[in-house]
């Protein structure tokens with residue numbers, strides 16, 4: 001099912017936290033693209049909001065683990081597990097996320 005979670009303009013430099021089906025998701029703007037990643041780092045389950053973007057990577061603000069924004073793959077320690085990413089659909093200035101749970 002597809003859910004509207006925000007307006008594109010609401011996503012500022014530090015991203016925007018939203019919740020879908022009880023999961024915290026961080027919306028991130030990188031140029032013209034919007035990504036939706038888990039707001040919980042796979043390292044110590046700390047919040048990813050406040051992290052930085054470098055190229056196609058997102059850097060956790062806590063201990064600097066890097067994740068690929070497009071795939072969620074872990075790129076550097078101290079995290080060793082990938083993070084969840086969500087499919088984003090942009091329409092009429094709004095951000096929709098495809099949620100797995102009906």
Ligand code: FES
Nearest residue numbers: 041043060063065
């Ligand atoms: S909590 Fe993200 S790198 Fe440690």
